[in-house]
Amino acid sequence: MIVRHPSRRAVLRGGLIATIGAIPLVGATAARAHVADSEQFVLDGAxxxxxxxxxxxxxxVxxxxxYDGTNGHVYFTQSNPDSTNGDIWITQTDLAGNETGAMALHGFGHGVAIAAEPYNGAVYxxxxxxxSASGFGTKIGRFPFANGTSLEADDGSIQDRTPSIGETMINPQPAIDPVSxxxxxxYKxxxxxPRIVAFDLSDARAGRLTTDDRLTExxxxxxxxxxxxxxxxxxxxxxxxxxxxEGPVSTTSYITTIDLNDTGQSIVVDRYPTTAGQSLPGREPQGMAIWATSSGPRLAFGFHSNTGxxxxxxxxxxxxLT
Structure with a gap:
């Protein structure tokens, strides 16, 4: 039987979304609960x-x-389905998905996650x-977007921003919460x-990514x-x-909510099924991001499709939000 620890808001709403499947609760350690309280996205909401x-x-693919909410751009990663050499295309678009620029990354990884940081007039x-030989990245790099250029993995301009928290860090994948x-x-x-660790962006930008710098893990x-x-x-x-x-090609996809201040492998909302984009041919879930807008934050999630x-x-x- 699955064990879940609902948030105070979930309890006030009258409980959790129905469980789909079960998650074993093993191999967990206590978190440092230092992330400020916030509202939670309603997964069946507007x-x-x-x-x-x-x-x-x-x-x-x-x-x-x-999202770069400051400049009104979205940055997509794409990987070559016929290769595992770690090459990625970055496509910059406007908010409607129309291409406005592109950049090639050679030997970086699979593009599982990306974060965009507007800072001092540039976008990092x-x-x-x-x-690695598997085609997935072994570290996290920070670098400015430069339209029309190619960047090699050994370029000296890339800043190593891999956390150093005393644990094995397999396939680290970055995300930025632009609101908080x-x-x-x-990482694994x-x-x-799998595990997740959070830092203040100002610390991370400066390379302060040690155990003592963590907000929570x-x-x-x-x-x-x-x-x-x-x-x-x-x-x-x-x-x-x-x-x-989570989810495979051409069937139901799932969103799970995690309380960063909780411990173990507990969850808040268990694998909420979404049929968004269900008519897309070859629909496969790919990527999530927070989109900061003047009307409030949005929980964005993407799909790859293949039309002929x-x-x-x-x-x-x-x-x-609730």
């Missing part, structure tokens, strides 16, 4: 679809995306970096043992046979809560 079936720079991207000003890193310490649910059938496809965080995206060999990107969002 939302929208600002980007629908947009072709990106290369006819490669969309993997993740991030955070991605996995230094791909946090950097999040999802061993097979099927905690285990994420082990995925077991569920993970074999429903691949991890992205994550993000807003304030106290992180959100995970043309690969496309779509983005949906939830905007209700």
């Amino acid at each position: 939302g929208g679809n600002p980007i629908l079936k947009k072709s990106l720079h290369a006819n490669w 969309m993997q993740s995306f991030a 991207l955070w991605t996995e970096w230094e791909a 000003g946090h950097l999040l890193v999802r 310490v061993a097979a099927d043992m 905690r285990a994420l649910p082990s995925r077991g046979s569920w993970g074999d059938a429903n691949p991890f496809q992205g994550y993000t965080a807003y304030g106290r809560y992180a959100y995970l995206l 060999g043309v690969r496309q990107a779509s983005v949906f969002y939830k905007s209700d």
